[in-house]
Amino acid sequence: MNSRRPAWVWGVLLLGALLAALLASLLLGSVSIAPHDVLRALLGRGDAGTVSIVRELRLPRALLAVLVGGALALSGAALQALLGNPLADPYLLGVSGGAACGTLVGSLLGLGASAGMRAGIFDALALPFAAFLGALAAVLVVGIGASAGGRLDRGRLLLSGVVVNALASAILLFLLSFGDPSRTQTFVFWMLGSLAGATPGAVAALSVYVALSLALLLPLARAFDALTLGEETAATLGIRVETAKRTAYVAASLLAAAAVAYAGIIGFVGLLVPHAVRRVTRSHRALLLLSFLGGAVLLVVSDVVARSLFAPAEIAVGAITALLGAPAFLFLLRARP
Amino acid sequence: MTVPLGAEGLAAGYGAHDAIAEITHMFAAGRVTALLGENGAGKSTLLKALAGIVPARRGTVRLGGRPLPGVPRREAARMLGYLPQGFEPLFPILARDLVLLGRTPWRTAFGAPSARDHLAVDAALTEMDAGMFAETDLGAMSGGERQRILLARVLAGEPEVLLLDEPAANLDPRHRFLVIDAMRRRAESGGAVVFSTHELDVASQGADDAVLLSGGRVLAAGPIADTLTESLLSDLFGVSACVTPGAGGRPLVSIGPARAR
Numbered sequence: 001m002n003s004r005r006p007a008w009v010w011g012v013l014l015l016g017a018l019l020a021a022l023l024a025s026l027l028l029g030s031v032s033i034a035p036h037d038v039l040r041a042l043l044g045r046g047d048a049g050t051v052s053i054v055r056e057l058r059l060p061r062a063l064l065a066v067l068v069g070g071a072l073a074l075s076g077a078a079l080q081a082l083l084g085n086p087l088a089d090p091y092l093l094g095v096s097g098g099a100a101c102g103t104l105v106g107s108l109l110g111l112g113a114s115a116g117m118r119a120g121i122f123d124a125l126a127l128p129f130a131a132f133l134g135a136l137a138a139v140l141v142v143g144i145g146a147s148a149g150g151r152l153d154r155g156r157l158l159l160s161g162v163v164v165n166a167l168a169s170a171i172l173l174f175l176l177s178f179g180d181p182s183r184t185q186t187f188v189f190w191m192l193g194s195l196a197g198a199t200p201g202a203v204a205a206l207s208v209y210v211a212l213s214l215a216l217l218l219p220l221a222r223a224f225d226a227l228t229l230g231e232e233t234a235a236t237l238g239i240r241v242e243t244a245k246r247t248a249y250v251a252a253s254l255l256a257a258a259a260v261a262y263a264g265i266i267g268f269v270g271l272l273v274p275h276a277v278r279r280v281t282r283s284h285r286a287l288l289l290l291s292f293l294g295g296a297v298l299l300v301v302s303d304v305v306a307r308s309l310f311a312p313a314e315i316a317v318g319a320i321t322a323l324l325g326a327p328a329f330l331f332l333l334r335a336r337p
Numbered sequence: 338m339t340v341p342l343g344a345e346g347l348a349a350g351y352g353a354h355d356a357i358a359e360i361t362h363m364f365a366a367g368r369v370t371a372l373l374g375e376n377g378a379g380k381s382t383l384l385k386a387l388a389g390i391v392p393a394r395r396g397t398v399r400l401g402g403r404p405l406p407g408v409p410r411r412e413a414a415r416m417l418g419y420l421p422q423g424f425e426p427l428f429p430i431l432a433r434d435l436v437l438l439g440r441t442p443w444r445t446a447f448g449a450p451s452a453r454d455h456l457a458v459d460a461a462l463t464e465m466d467a468g469m470f471a472e473t474d475l476g477a478m479s480g481g482e483r484q485r486i487l488l489a490r491v492l493a494g495e496p497e498v499l500l501l502d503e504p505a506a507n508l509d510p511r512h513r514f515l516v517i518d519a520m521r522r523r524a525e526s527g528g529a530v531v532f533s534t535h536e537l538d539v540a541s542q543g544a545d546d547a548v549l550l551s552g553g554r555v556l557a558a559g560p561i562a563d564t565l566t567e568s569l570l571s572d573l574f575g576v577s578a579c580v581t582p583g584a585g586g587r588p589l590v591s592i593g594p595a596r597a598r
Contacts, residue, residue: 086427222441225441238414
């Protein structure tokens with residue numbers, strides 16, 4: 001019998017960890033600013049340059065890490081419940097391939113080309129939008145492929161997700177052979193994921209998606225619990241199985257598409273975090289909420305590591321999450337009770 | 338209150354094929370009914386159609402006199418308890434948590450389980466002699482132990498109608514009788530119990546009535562004294578059957594080698 005701490009204790013612990021990580025994220029940067037100046041700047045006091053660095057660069061970046069990490073983990077938790085498959089991750093249903101195609105098509109069309117030397121593709125609002133459209137298009141194709149007689153079929157959902165991602169890779173390779181190499185480099189950077197494109201606008205947009213998805217997913221927690229028994233038995237317990245599946249599908253896709261649009265393809269957060277959280281709770285309400293917090297902590301910490309390991313050079317945060325995530329995942333698998 | 342369950346001209350199936358057809362039978366309150374038949378005879382499909390999982394293609398299922406599709410979802414979920422055949426948990430889950438899922442129709446969307454929920458879960462675990470597994474993960478259990486937990490999940494919902502697909506599967510003799518007792522108790526308190534089985538002793542010891550299914554249609558139906566007969570059973574299964582009077586007026590069935598039908 002393992003001693004099971006109640007879920008709220010984990011919630012408090014994760015919240016504490018998140019605040020500490022956020023603080024670290026705000027204090028670290030290419031310009032060194034004293035901790036108390038950072039705190040004063042947050043409140044709008046101090047010299048204008050410092051205020052601008054803290055409130056327009058560091059704060060949006062830290063908050064974007066919270067939202068993207070949280071969104072990916074929440075999306076993964078919802079998809080694992082929907083598919084009844086602990087291997088599901090947010091990119092399974094074509095989101096990554098679709099977003100990549102959207103981004104590449106966008107950049108080949110010249111969107112974001114005027115953004116200057118250092119900015120790459122992130123400073124343009126047009127490219128996140130193109131990525132978002134690409135992701136939604138892919139998700140839509142997957143959804144159509146997986147519908148049979150008005151029902152969303154779990155097995156087909158998985159298969160058509162794999163197929164659409166494969167199709168997207170083929171289109172990518174095709175397009176890349178036309179693209180000029182300098183664009184290819186920024187594209188590869190995008191593929192690895194980065195939070196460098198954080199703007200207050202991106203934070204606001206993602207907040208809306210996250211709030212909307214939480215509002216859709218949390219009332220489904222009981223349905224997800226019952227779906228552990230299988231769809232048929234869940235239906236006999238009074239669960240609206242099709243409604244629950246469709247809602248989860250839409251919310252999980254929106255979350256992943258929005259996260260990818262602003263931060264590129266950051267791996268492992270959506271797979272690792274729900275897995276880890278399942279170790280401490282089996283109730284889906286706690287699972288969804290703790291996944292969000294856990295994903296936020298993981299990505300803020302990863303971003304701090306990505307920025308400070310070889311400062312002032314910055315490593316792609318997706319490389320850090322994979323470097324941290326893959327061994328952690330293997331450890332979780334080995335330690336499975 | 339009694340909630341009789343009835344099928345009228347019921348047909349249901351998958352793809353182009355009707356797995357069951359022309360099923361008309363009243364599953365009376367206060368009775369335990371065994372569904373008997375070969376593999377693929379339509380026992381599971383009939384249970385699923387009665388539970389509302391597989392829609393009726395023709396005919397109707399009536400629950401308490403009302404057509405089943407017209408009964409509000411939650412009300413139907415409280416009245417009907419369904420045990421599927423074979424189950425692999427998708428995620429690790431503790432026995433107690435799984436049994437608590439049986440309380441779903443009684444719970445609100447948010448909020449912790451009530452004292453009433455916990456009582457029902459404990460009672461169901463005890464009735465299935467599974468209290469000692471309450472804090473064990475389902476994946477760490479034997480097939481029979483798991484089966485008792487799954488049955489406890491159905492009982493915890495306190496349904497008046499029980500639809501059980503092979504409830505005695507994988508159980509040792511003592512626990513098989515535990516399940517028979519549980520079914521009989523539900524019938525004695527006015528519930529209707531329908532279960533499928535391949536074990537003729539479970540049918541003869543547990544059931545009041547039997548419905549013999551062959552090729553998706555009713556071959557015979559009625560009290561076990563009239564349906565668990567040598568001629569009907571040997572017709573149904575293609576084996577030689579020997580029926581002798583047993584204790585308490587229940588027939589003792591033994592079966593012999595396969596024979597031509």
